[in-house]
Amino acid sequence: MAELTKPEPIVLVNSEEEWLEEQVRRSVWVTSWDKVIDLVDKLYNWGRRNSVWPMGFGLACCAIEMICTSASRFDISRFGMELFRASPRQADLMIVAGTVTKKMVPSIVRLYNQMAEPKYVLAMGACATAGGPFKEGYNVVSGVDKFLPVDVYVPGCPPTPQALLYGLMQLQAKIDHQSIRDVRWYKSGEADGIPEPVLGPDIFDPRRAEEINDLTAHPEKLQARALKIQTKLEHKAEKLAEEKKEAASKPAAAAPKPPEPPKT
Amino acid sequence: MAVTEPVAPAVVKPTTTNDPQSIADQIKAKYPDAVESLSAQGIVIRRDRLPDVARFLRDSPALSFDYLNNLTSVDYPDRFEVVYHLSSISRGGAPIALKVNVNRENPTVSSLVPVYRGADFQEREVYDMMGIRFAGHPNLRRILMWEGFEGYPLRKNYHEPYYEEEHKPFGTRWDQGHHVIAEDRNPWHDNVQYPPDLDATTYKPPRDEIRTAGIENVSVTKLRTDKIVLNIGPQHPSTHGVLRLKTTIDGETIVAVEPVLGYLHRNHEKIGERNTFLQNMPYTDRLDYFTSMANNHAYAIAVEKLMGVKVPERAEYIRVIMVELTRVIAHMSLLGFLYNDLGAFYTPLLYGLEERELVLDLFESVAGSRMMCNYMRFGGVARDLPEGWLDRCQYLVDERLPRVLDEMGNYLIGNEVFRARTKNVGILPRDLAINYSTAGPVLRGSGVKYDVRRAEPYSIYDRFDFDIPVGTNGDVYDRFMMRFWETQQSLRILKQALKQIPAGEIMTGKKNYQVRVPKGEAYGRGENPKGELGFYLVSDGSPNPYRYHVRAPSFINLGTLNEMAVGHKIADLIVILGSYDVVMGEVDR
Ligand code: SF4
Numbered sequence: 018m019a020e021l022t023k024p025e026p027i028v029l030v031n032s033e034e035e036w037l038e039e040q041v042r043r044s045v046w047v048t049s050w051d052k053v054i055d056l057v058d059k060l061y062n063w064g065r066r067n068s069v070w071p072m073g074f075g076l077a078c079c080a081i082e083m084i085c086t087s088a089s090r091f092d093i094s095r096f097g098m099e100l101f102r103a104s105p106r107q108a109d110l111m112i113v114a115g116t117v118t119k120k121m122v123p124s125i126v127r128l129y130n131q132m133a134e135p136k137y138v139l140a141m142g143a144c145a146t147a148g149g150p151f152k153e154g155y156n157v158v159s160g161v162d163k164f165l166p167v168d169v170y171v172p173g174c175p176p177t178p179q180a181l182l183y184g185l186m187q188l189q190a191k192i193d194h195q196s197i198r199d200v201r202w203y204k205s206g207e208a209d210g211i212p213e214p215v216l217g218p219d220i221f222d223p224r225r226a227e228e229i230n231d232l233t234a235h236p237e238k239l240q241a242r243a244l245k246i247q248t249k250l251e252h253k254a255e256k257l258a259e260e261k262k263e264a265a266s267k268p269a270a271a272a273p274k275p276p277e278p279p280k281t
Numbered sequence: 282m283a284v285t286e287p288v289a290p291a292v293v294k295p296t297t298t299n300d301p302q303s304i305a306d307q308i309k310a311k312y313p314d315a316v317e318s319l320s321a322q323g324i325v326i327r328r329d330r331l332p333d334v335a336r337f338l339r340d341s342p343a344l345s346f347d348y349l350n351n352l353t354s355v356d357y358p359d360r361f362e363v364v365y366h367l368s369s370i371s372r373g374g375a376p377i378a379l380k381v382n383v384n385r386e387n388p389t390v391s392s393l394v395p396v397y398r399g400a401d402f403q404e405r406e407v408y409d410m411m412g413i414r415f416a417g418h419p420n421l422r423r424i425l426m427w428e429g430f431e432g433y434p435l436r437k438n439y440h441e442p443y444y445e446e447e448h449k450p451f452g453t454r455w456d457q458g459h460h461v462i463a464e465d466r467n468p469w470h471d472n473v474q475y476p477p478d479l480d481a482t483t484y485k486p487p488r489d490e491i492r493t494a495g496i497e498n499v500s501v502t503k504l505r506t507d508k509i510v511l512n513i514g515p516q517h518p519s520t521h522g523v524l525r526l527k528t529t530i531d532g533e534t535i536v537a538v539e540p541v542l543g544y545l546h547r548n549h550e551k552i553g554e555r556n557t558f559l560q561n562m563p564y565t566d567r568l569d570y571f572t573s574m575a576n577n578h579a580y581a582i583a584v585e586k587l588m589g590v591k592v593p594e595r596a597e598y599i600r601v602i603m604v605e606l607t608r609v610i611a612h613m614s615l616l617g618f619l620y621n622d623l624g625a626f627y628t629p630l631l632y633g634l635e636e637r638e639l640v641l642d643l644f645e646s647v648a649g650s651r652m653m654c655n656y657m658r659f660g661g662v663a664r665d666l667p668e669g670w671l672d673r674c675q676y677l678v679d680e681r682l683p684r685v686l687d688e689m690g691n692y693l694i695g696n697e698v699f700r701a702r703t704k705n706v707g708i709l710p711r712d713l714a715i716n717y718s719t720a721g722p723v724l725r726g727s728g729v730k731y732d733v734r735r736a737e738p739y740s741i742y743d744r745f746d747f748d749i750p751v752g753t754n755g756d757v758y759d760r761f762m763m764r765f766w767e768t769q770q771s772l773r774i775l776k777q778a779l780k781q782i783p784a785g786e787i788m789t790g791k792k793n794y795q796v797r798v799p800k801g802e803a804y805g806r807g808e809n810p811k812g813e814l815g816f817y818l819v820s821d822g823s824p825n826p827y828r829y830h831v832r833a834p835s836f837i838n839l840g841t842l843n844e845m846a847v848g849h850k851i852a853d854l855i856v857i858l859g860s861y862d863v864v865m866g867e868v869d870r
Contacts, residue, residue: 085638118545120427150564152443217486221484229481243466
């Protein structure tokens with residue numbers, strides 16, 4: 018915007034061409050294409066950042082704190098985000114509030130696919146971030162980012178409403194830095210949804226099907242991929258064995274040496 | 282519709298106590314070969330005699346064990362054991378334990394669903410988690426995991442993908458920095474494991490698990506409505522979490538409802554058996570995340586039963602105050618949530634949540650966390666009350682909460698639309714409520730005067746003067762009113778407790794990060810806002826529980842949904858579901 022040409026004093030013109038040039042200079046706003054886009058970006062992002070509509074979708078305990086955030090004390094509507102939509106079609110932001118279980122994750126992926134672009138994902142709490150206190154469970158997904166692209170992580174178990182609001186402010190900052198030049202939803206070509214994971218004997222991502230087949234067929238390959246971790250007990254036992262060996266080898270090493278005859 | 286009169290409880294003179302010896306004698310008198318052995322831990326019944334014995338215990342007027350508290354199973358090295366806890370509604374007292382031994386090779390027991398319908402979901406859970414089959418069960422399918430899942434997770438030889446060691450604290454995470462994240466330990470670098478014969482490229486999941494809103498029995502003759510299967514959930518604004526209802530409807534009328542659970546199954550029990558006893562305390566917070574203090578209390582009671590510790594006076598009072606405050610805020614929020622389901626979007630709820638915030642501030646100042654308090658310890662509580670806390674609490678209890686409750690009552694109860702939509706909707710008759718093992722406001726709403734605080738007084742509840750309100754019809758309106766009346770009673774208890782609380786110790790013995798729990802087993806329970814929350818613990822003398830089972834009231838209450846909803850319209854289903862006040866964290870665990 019800063020590049021607008023300043024109005025200049027009226028000058029007399031000599032030829033028609035000069036006159037035309039003068040007219041163009043005066044009434045046409047000359048700027049660069051980039052600048053226009055910057056301007057549009059600013060307006061566009063300003064509008065988007067102040068009306069992020071989350072999807073009303075609670076998974077577990079964190080959802081209660083999400084409700085508290087939207088209630089009177091913390092008042093999420095200060096950010097223009099109070100409209101929790103029940104339908105993914107109307108939502109911009111998926112707040113994954115709670116433990117993502119294997120049984121639930123196909124539905125979550127489907128909901129994400131149903132949301133219209135631009136869409137964002139906020140992982141609220143330890144569970145949605147990485148599995149949280151239930152990480153070792155056989156039905157728990159270690160973080161929603163195993164399946165969805167996450168924009169903001171909010172730590173805590175549960176995060177306080179203040180923390181969630183801070184996370185939302187971070188999301189606003191992220192929106193501020195986006196530009197219509199390179200956002201994915203204005204790129205040409207069809208965007209494919211994320212394939213829904215399949216609930217088989219255990220959950221699997223269809224994109225990894227080939228890899229899974231390959232590895233289950235070759236157990237030795239699979240074995241090689243796991244890190245062998247010593248437990249404390251194993252470590253102790255190994256140490257003991259080593260010490261024993263040392264102790265055993267010491268006299269053996271000492272034995273061949275004939276005792277020095279005492280010098281007289 | 283005819284208004285069902287409350288059935289007066291049959292006056293049964295307590296001829297029997299719940300003493301296992303005398304009960305075993307009576308069983309022997311009827312079925313001489315039925316009792317295998319008897320101990321303080323329970324009566325072991327011969328497997329083929331189980332339904333007879335159960336029927337006898339239920340129907341004999343002197344015994345009248347008409348209520349199945351809890352049903353679970355334990356995996357011992359040489360056998361499985363199915364455990365039934367029974368009690369009598371009219372007599373009260375501690376439940377008795379019946380046990381049945383099942384061999385490991387072909388684990389089958391006959392189902393108790395014909396005797397106690399409350400066994401339905403619990404038997405399915407045992408089947409799902411332990412792989413014990415129940416002969417004669419009408420619908421024996423997996424309930425928490427999905428159909429097609431490999432393995433029975435609660436068996437001791439089942440190892441989850443991130444398995445490290447049998448018990449915590451894990452030796453692999455030792456102090457010299459040898460800890461490696463769980464993903465690196467697993468060859469798939471993820472929380473998964475596959476059987477070697479899986480062909481992932483062509484795998485098709487079993488048909489039932491694909492969500493199909495299909496049409497059943499299509500017969501396009503004249504103009505008439507066909508039955509349609511409609512899926513509500515697992516993501517739906519009014520299912521209170523990730524619950525899915527497979528509803529068969531005829532037009533708008535409900536023909537059958539089947540809750541599909543497990544979308545929040547977080548493996549509470551498996552993790553609980555790896556944890557030490559104390560490490561489970563924060564996990565209980567996350568069962569019913571609205572009422573963490575009450576969960577703590579019930580768990581502490583169960584472990585204290587095993588340990589035999591006495592809790593100091595002051596700690597008992599602090600516990601009661603915390604639990605009753607929890608009850609107040611849980612019920613007050615429900616008054617709003619039910620209105621939410623009726624279409625009064627959010628406004629009444631905001632009243633409840635406003636008060637909840639004030640109480641949460643109190644919790645935060647004693648426990649350090651708003652929601653997940655993790656406040657109680659075995660033999661006391663974690664911290665003493667900070668200065669001025671009692672005054673703040675006193676103000677809330679004496680002035681603010683009763684005033685707001687009255688105000689909410691004035692606005693909400695008299696509302697014409699509310700009455701029209703809740704009266705005579707979702708009726709649960711008294712005998713069904715007992716037979717289905719419902720608990721808490723659902724049971725009492727049907728006119729059964731049964732409250733664990735009175736039936737088996739724990740902690741110091743016998744010192745307080747309070748009433749147990751009961752409903753008359755067992756409809757949604759009654760269940761709503763139960764919440765209202767119970768909140769009033771809780772405020773009554775709180776007033777007395779705040780007056781009587783003494784100074785003194787808050788913990789027996791010194792603080793320990795690991796407690797010694799003697800060998801044995803115990804079923805400890807407390808009256809949670811949602812109903813009877815029970816913990817069944819088996820200890821083998823090590824720092825970790827050998828078996829850790831949670832009797833979740835919301836889970837068992839949900840078993841009556843079909844009974845209540847059939848014949849009503851779809852919109853009523855949402856209200857009926859709301860009147861349970863289900864919390865999925867507790868349903869699925
Ligand atoms: S992070 Fe904590 S509070 Fe949130 S869902 Fe997980 S366990 Fe519950």
